[in-house]
Amino acid sequence: MADKQNMKPIPKSLADVEQYMKDNVGLGTSFDLGLRKFKVLNKEIHLYYVNGLTDTLLILRTLQGLVDLNNNRQTISSKQLGELVDNRINNNSVEKVATLDEVVDQVLSGLIAILVEGYPNAFIVDTRDYPGRQPEEPDTEKVVRGSRDGFVENIIMNTALIRRRIRDERLRTELVKVGERSKTDIAIIYLKDVTNPGLVKTIKKEIEQIKIDGLTMADKAIEEFLVKQGYNPFPLVRYTERADVAATHLLEGHVLIIADTSPSVIITPTTYFHHVQHAEEYRQSATVGTFIRWTRFIGIFASLFVLPLWLLFVIQPDLLPETINYIGPNKKSHVPVILQLFICDLGIEFLRLAAIHTPTPLSTAMGIIAAVLIGEIAVDVGLFISEVILYVAVSAIGTFATPSYELSVANKIARLCILILVAIFKVPGFVIGTTLFILYLAQIRSLNTPYLWPFIPFQPRAFMQILLRRSTPGSKIRPSIVHPRNRVKQPL
Numbered sequence: 001m002a003d004k005q006n007m008k009p010i011p012k013s014l015a016d017v018e019q020y021m022k023d024n025v026g027l028g029t030s031f032d033l034g035l036r037k038f039k040v041l042n043k044e045i046h047l048y049y050v051n052g053l054t055d056t057l058l059i060l061r062t063l064q065g066l067v068d069l070n071n072n073r074q075t076i077s078s079k080q081l082g083e084l085v086d087n088r089i090n091n092n093s094v095e096k097v098a099t100l101d102e103v104v105d106q107v108l109s110g111l112i113a114i115l116v117e118g119y120p121n122a123f124i125v126d127t128r129d130y131p132g133r134q135p136e137e138p139d140t141e142k143v144v145r146g147s148r149d150g151f152v153e154n155i156i157m158n159t160a161l162i163r164r165r166i167r168d169e170r171l172r173t174e175l176v177k178v179g180e181r182s183k184t185d186i187a188i189i190y191l192k193d194v195t196n197p198g199l200v201k202t203i204k205k206e207i208e209q210i211k212i213d214g215l216t217m218a219d220k221a222i223e224e225f226l227v228k229q230g231y232n233p234f235p236l237v238r239y240t241e242r243a244d245v246a247a248t249h250l251l252e253g254h255v256l257i258i259a260d261t262s263p264s265v266i267i268t269p270t271t272y273f274h275h276v277q278h279a280e281e282y283r284q285s286a287t288v289g290t291f292i293r294w295t296r297f298i299g300i301f302a303s304l305f306v307l308p309l310w311l312l313f314v315i316q317p318d319l320l321p322e323t324i325n326y327i328g329p330n331k332k333s334h335v336p337v338i339l340q341l342f343i344c345d346l347g348i349e350f351l352r353l354a355a356i357h358t359p360t361p362l363s364t365a366m367g368i369i370a371a372v373l374i375g376e377i378a379v380d381v382g383l384f385i386s387e388v389i390l391y392v393a394v395s396a397i398g399t400f401a402t403p404s405y406e407l408s409v410a411n412k413i414a415r416l417c418i419l420i421l422v423a424i425f426k427v428p429g430f431v432i433g434t435t436l437f438i439l440y441l442a443q444i445r446s447l448n449t450p451y452l453w454p455f456i457p458f459q460p461r462a463f464m465q466i467l468l469r470r471s472t473p474g475s476k477i478r479p480s481i482v483h484p485r486n487r488v489k490q491p492l
Contacts, residue, residue: 007099012078012118014046017100021048025104033107040069043081044117048103053110055129058091062112062125065090078118085116086123093126105183130154135161138241138263140405146283150241155185155260161243162189166250170194176207178222182214185260186222194253196483202447203255203268218262226257226268227446233413235406236446238267238274245279253484269449269482272441273466275404276300281469289469296401303398304411305434307341308418310391312430315422329385338423340384344392345416347374453481 011017018035021027027035027048036047045066049059065088076084086094097103103113103122110128135157138150151158159173170192177183186207190200206226215221219239223229227236240246241263246256249267257266267274276296281289313320314328314337333340378384395415402408414437421429444451454462462479478484 007101009099010097010103010115010120010122011100012120014044014115014117017046017115020100021104025108036063038063038067040066040085041072041074041076041081043078045085046115047112048107048115049112049127050107050110053130054112054127058125058127058129059112062089062091062114062127066114078116082116082119082121085114085119089114089123089125091125091127095124096121097124098122105177108183109185128156130156132157135243141240141242141245141279141403143278143280143283146279147242147244149243151243151246151258151263151265153261153263155187155258158243158258158263158265159187159189162247162250162256165243165247166191171250174204176204178207178210179212179214182216184215184218187256187258189250189256189258191250191253194251194478194484194486195255196253196485199255199269199447199482203257207257215259218259219257219264219266222257222259223266226266232444233410234272234441234444234451235275235404235410236270236444236451238270238404239264239406240267241265242279248282251489252478253482269447271446271449271453271481272407272451273453273455275407276402278403286469286471290467293467293469296403299398299401300411301398303395303402303408304415304437305418306391306398307345307395307415308422308430308433310387311337311341311419311422312426315426319427329387331385333382333385335383337385337388338419340388341392341419342416344384344388345395345412348392348396349412449481 008020011020018027021033021035022029025033027033032051034049034051036049038045038047047059047063066085069084069088086096095106097106097113098121103115103124106124107113110130112125112127114123114125116123130153132152132154135149135152137148141150149161151161162173163171168191172188172190172192174188176186176188178186188200188204188207203226207222210222210225212221212225223237229236238249240249246265246267250256254270255268257268259266277293278296281293283289284292310327317325317328320327329337335343375384375389379386379389399408399412402411418430418433418437421433423429425432438452442450442452442456450457453459454466459480461477462481465475465479476489478487478489480487
């Protein structure tokens with residue numbers, strides 16, 4: 001976007017404005033950019049808009065209100081006409097701008113610009129009607145009970161879903177435009193009296209410093225600029241498409257970042273344990289929620305360590321006690337076990353990718369073919385042993401049980417690395433791989449937040465809240481990791 005000091009003021013002649021729009025914006029060339037000219041009290045008025053981003057009925061209503069001014073036949077100045085137009089625009093959102101650069105930005109964002117001959121300001125009227133869908137339950141965060149209104153690609157609707165749940169006058173939604181060409185709307189949402197002001201300042205500073213042509217990937221591009229992740233596979237922010245999850249984190253002192261055109265909301269700052277929790281735990285009783293959480297923990301643990309442990313026992317069967325010495329392959333294969341594990345694990349990844357790119361009716365049939373035909377025949381011909389199929393399947397189910405898709409993929413990468421170390425170094429490889437995995441997570445910091453908090457650094461009270469789902473009346477303290485200004489959850 002242009003520097004404020006270098007912005008071009010609105011000329012008094014509307015012909016100059018029209019020529020500027022033709023030369024710089026594509027008026028007359030781009031079919032969706034429109035201009036409506038009409039006269040009010042013998043003075044020319046221009047209305048600029050973009051088809052497809054505006055509500056035609058709202059524009060017609062605005063036009064009708066301005067044309068009706070001709071019923072009063074009198075000679076007035078441009079300044080008086082401008083004030084009269086300002087008074088007669090029947091819309092709840094009207095803003096005055098003084099530069100052509102602002103006019104262009106607002107028109108391309110879906111608003112309309114009304115310019116009066118000889119008047120130094122343009123009237124920006126919000127008549128946006130973005131194409132999109134209605135709120136519905138997100139596919140990635142389904143719950144048995146609970147709300148079904150998930151976020152959509154419309155930033156205005158997304159902020160409204162949050163406002164519906166937090167009707168606090170201290171809720172702030174600050175809008176920033178990012179991208180020289182895309183001019184993407186980015187909303188920073190926080191509670192003024194709860195959120196750490198230093199965190200808000202840091203996030204705003206990082207977002208305002210983004211210099212790029214466009215943010216076509218929206219939230220993901222914002223994340224990469226914000227946390228400077230590099231090649232770290234573990235997610236440093238949490239994504240959610242549920243409005244209730246977003247509102248809960250706001251009340252805890254987190255900051256939300258909403259990018260227009262994306263249904264995913266960024267929650268910052270986050271730790272590893274934020275990615276292993278799910279809304280379903282809080283839609284059930286505390287006991288049931290704890291059971292669900294522990295089941296999920298076991299699944300995540302299985303996705304990480306079941307395959308390396310089984311491979312270790314295959315390589316060194318003497319490590320097994322006699323009571324469970326049946327663990328291991330009952331048949332031998334010409335293909336090394338480590339290679340079998342890699343082929344099966346990557347085969348599961350192939351299946352997942354194929355399911356994403358395959359229409360839903362066909363993906364079910366594809367899964368049956370892969371599981372029944374390929375798996376069974378591969379065992380029959382001696383390519384795989386049946387135990388490999390079993391343990392890879394257990395590991396895959398644990399991966400799918402991970403609430404965060406980004407974390408599940410990162411855990412898979414870590415699992416493959418540990419498998420390689422076990423295959424080379426056996427027991428020392430497993431110990432070294434697990435240790436390096438924990439140390440790697442411990443040294444990660446996202447927005448100055450320790451990634452393994454409250455495990456490292458250890459905080460017993462907060463760690464117990466991770467292990468046990470506490471009831472809502474018992475959760476009166478906000479997590480200290482976000483450094484909230486108000487630690488206690490109570491009405492003021």
